[in-house]
Amino acid sequence: DTGVSQNPRHKITKRGQNVTFRCDPISEHNRLYWYRQTLGQGPEFLTYFQNEAQLEKSRLLSDRFSAERPKGSFSTLEIQRTEQGDSAMYLCASSSGRARDQPQHFGDGTRLSIL
Amino acid sequence: DQQVKQNSPSLSVQEGRISILNCDYTNSMFDYFLWYKKYPAEGPTFLISISSIKDKNEDGRFTVFLNKSAKHLSLHIVPSQPGDSAVYFCAASAGYSGAGSYQLTFGKGTKLSVIP
Numbered sequence: 320d321t322g323v324s325q326n327p328r329h330k331i332t333k334r335g336q337n338v339t340f341r342c343d344p345i346s347e348h349n350r351l352y353w354y355r356q357t358l359g360q361g362p363e364f365l366t367y368f369q370n371e372a373q374l375e376k377s378r379l380l381s382d383r384f385s386a387e388r389p390k391g392s393f394s395t396l397e398i399q400r401t402e403q404g405d406s407a408m409y410l411c412a413s414s415s416g417r418a419r420d421q422p423q424h425f426g427d428g429t430r431l432s433i434l
Numbered sequence: 435d436q437q438v439k440q441n442s443p444s445l446s447v448q449e450g451r452i453s454i455l456n457c458d459y460t461n462s463m464f465d466y467f468l469w470y471k472k473y474p475a476e477g478p479t480f481l482i483s484i485s486s487i488k489d490k491n492e493d494g495r496f497t498v499f500l501n502k503s504a505k506h507l508s509l510h511i512v513p514s515q516p517g518d519s520a521v522y523f524c525a526a527s528a529g530y531s532g533a534g535s536y537q538l539t540f541g542k543g544t545k546l547s548v549i550p
Contacts, residue, residue, distance in 0.1 A: 359541025361523050410477055419530050420485050422468055425477035
């Protein structure tokens with residue numbers, strides 16, 4: 320069973336640049352989630368997809384952030400005009416919708432550093 | 435307003451003894467609770483979960499207890515092993531009933547150190 324895969328693992332960019340991250344969920348998981356984690360904090364929810372539909376968005380997801388899951392498989396998270404405060408670990412998770420008590424399984428994240 | 439609280443930032447336990455990690459929540463809509471373990475430079479790894487219809491769930495050395503009236507859950511690790519040293523996160527969602535959100539709300543974590 321292949322786990323959740325995230326690319327790249329690290330991204331360093333200058334303030335004001337756009338960045339895009341990719342997440343490949345566990346096969347056949349129809350639910351996909353994005354979280355952000357900063358130092359000393361637990362992960363914070365950003366957005367959730369069921370298949371290709373984006374069903375929930377956090378208020379943390381400003382208009383500079385956009386996420387897609389075009390075919391209900393992999394997902395991308397784009398941040399436009401990056402700011403210093405965007406520096407964080409971006410985590411993707413997936414879960415099955417077959418039963419109610421299905422845990423979310425996380426990838427190893429993409430660490431974003433804004434210079 | 436922190437809806438999930440882990441009030442102990444760190445915990446040290448001797449190898450072979452019991453580790454007890456605690457978590458409190460404030461949102462009455464939460465009905466599904468999970469514990470994750472995290473090593474540096476890795477994503478959180480799922481350990482064990484419990485739904486609000488139960489008060490205890492066991493999986494090998496790990497047991498989670500849920501006290502709904504106190505809005506409190508705990509993770510027991512017996513016996514503790516050096517490989518258990520990691521940061522442990524408590525998380526909660528309102529998705530078990532199907533009527534609430536599936537998003538997880540996390541605590542800030544407890545760093546467990548198991549001393550050989």
